Amino acid sequence: MSESNHYGFMLPDELVLLRDQIRRFMREEVKPIEDKLAHDATVASPEDRKMLKEKAAAMGLTRLTVPEEYGGNNVSAMARVIIAEESAKCRLGGYNPALGAFGGGPPNIIWSGTSEQIEKYGIPCVEGQKRAFVAITEPTGGSDPRNNISTRATKNGDHWVLNGRKMWITAALGADYGIIFARTKDGTENAPPEITAFIVEPTFPGISFNEIGVIRALSPYEIVLDNCEVPAENVLGEIGQGFGVAQRWLVDARIPYAAGCIGMAQEALDMACGWVKQRAARGGMLGDKQAIQWMIADSEVELRAARMLVYDAASKVDSGLPGKVDASICKLYGTETAGRVVDRAIQMFGGMGVAKEMPLERWYRELRVKRIGEGPSEVHRMVIARDKLRNTDGGMYFG
Ligand SMILES: Cc1cc2nc3c(=O)[nH]c(=O)nc-3n(C[C@H](O)[C@H](O)[C@H](O)COP(=O)(O)OP(=O)(O)OC[C@H]3O[C@@H](n4cnc5c(N)ncnc54)[C@H](O)[C@@H]3O)c2cc1C
Incomplete structure (x- = not known):
């Protein structure tokens, strides 16, 4: 295990290396391109996209989620959540984790297709030629x-x-x-x-x-x-078996989906911490005020808890255990927590929090969608509650 502190979680060395690689790539390569874009633009110019893809490929960051037999690295679920968390901090990564680069590739379910389908629809996505x-x-x-x-x-x-x-x-x-x-x-x-x-x-x-x-x-x-x-x-797949195909897609997508939300919210909280340390407020700095410190403390604790749930779900998937309920748990808690944390970050920034020159209001809007996309919170609560009721007998005093 590494000494590296991943916001409270001790990651194995190889994941720390992966995280640092993605983080550096987002900061040094992707963010400068994002800085040139209009506030709400979600896609870079074709030239910039091409350049990013080439750099990502040279760093070995492409094909991370593609099965090995199709030229990919088929990284673990745990690696995928690290990638999602880091890349979502930039909007290009958040909206388009593939970018041709991060975890690039087609929807995972294509790999269960026929060899002709894989050849025609799967491989070109890996090569960045199809979407x-x-x-x-x-x-x-x-x-x-x-x-x-x-x-x-x-x-x-x-x-x-x-x-x-x-x-x-x-x-x-x-x-x-x-x-x-x-x-x-x-x-x-x-x-x-x-x-x-x-x-x-x-x-x-x-x-x-x-x-x-x-x-x-x-x-x-x-x-x-x-x-x-x-x-x-x-x-x-088989005729009549499409619901199972859809379930595979949804369950597989939900864990990195939650991780991406946590990445955005962590960046918002880190920004807010930088801000309150240098913003003056009645005889001190904003960061000296208890009201502000409590927002920071609550946000940090909730984000760490959300991240643990994501890592827990990913490690179950990597161990071959069923991850459906765990995916619902981390999707529900990750998206709702991230929304609360970005809301508090906006509050700490005051007017600047809602200014278009900052990414906060964009994250706020994006995170509102995240509580609906990939299944609304209520449906995940239903999945979790049904599973709990099915598997719980009343405990020591009522069982
Ligand atoms: C920006 C965006 C992008 C999307 N991208 C895709 C995509 O690429 N592919 C795709 O297939 N779908 C996509 N979706 C659709 C998304 O998955 C659905 O919006 C979501 O599953 C909810 O379905 P619905 O909007 O029809 O709401 P409904 O199913 O009508 O539900 C409305 C509300 O009722 C409540 N509700 C529903 N069922 C229950 C229940 N059993 N118990 C209690 N409350 C309940 C929830 O609060 C829910 O939000 C996207 C949605 C958005 C907003």
Whole structure:
């Protein structure tokens, strides 16, 4: 174990090295490019993106999450959370962890596809030549996808025909393909509806995109599927097994999602500490005031607790244990904690906290989304409570 203090957590040496490498890359390479961008811009110029990708590749920071047989490093879940936490401190890393660089690669579920699908859709993402979206949510609701997905897929000869609408799909426009989940069989009293995953390209007939403006700069999209024709070989996984595919995607994404939120909030708290030490306030500095110190103390404690939950979930996944409930726990607590910490940081900065020249108000808006995306807090509470009730007998006095 290393002596390095990771905000209260002792990381093994190799993860300290990885963290320091990412941190240096974000500070020295990514932040200067971010500083040139307009306040809300989420994408750097093509030249800057190319330059960043090349530098990241030279440092061995690309392909971190790609399986070894496809030329990747397939790093542990623990390494992924370190990468997410550090890279989210810069908005380019937070919005676009792939950047072609950080944990770059396609949605993990593509690796369970056929060799042709991997060749056509997986590898080009690794090479930075293609980008993908994942579309589960619909206007009928996203919290209960198994029952809410009503986009219909019907087989017609050598292709499937998709009809329906997807909502709130991140980075859909301009992507080279998307994994779209559709209903292939209605449910009965005893069986839920069957869902199937399809790989859909924007050039297929019958697909269109509409931007949805939201609280943050990076817009999601509505996707309209109007007799959209998808070749039969573009079914991802087994027909009718799409819900399991969606679950794999969601559970895998939630732990680094929470880590990214913690990274943003930690940066906000660190900024606030720098500020209160040099801001004068009635006979001293802001940092001397108990009201301010309590905000700092509460934020530090809550962030450490949130980080422990993230690391705990990641280490379970790395040990091959089921991580679904742990992922819900750290997603819930990580996103809610990060929102509170950024809110306090804004308060400590006063007017400057909401000024556009600072990243705080952007983080504040972004973190509001994080309590809804990847499943709203209430649904995660439901998952956690159900698991607790199922596995708890009443304890020593009531069991
Ligand atoms: C910016 C953004 C980007 C997104 N990107 C994607 C994407 O790339 N791909 C994708 O598929 N989806 C994406 N989503 C969709 C997101 O996953 C859904 O918004 C989320 O799952 C909630 O679904 P919903 O909005 O339909 O809300 P609903 O399901 O209608 O729920 C509304 C609210 O009701 C409450 N609620 C719901 N169910 C329960 C329950 N059982 N018990 C108690 N309360 C409950 C919650 O407070 C919830 O917020 C994105 C959303 C946003 C805002």
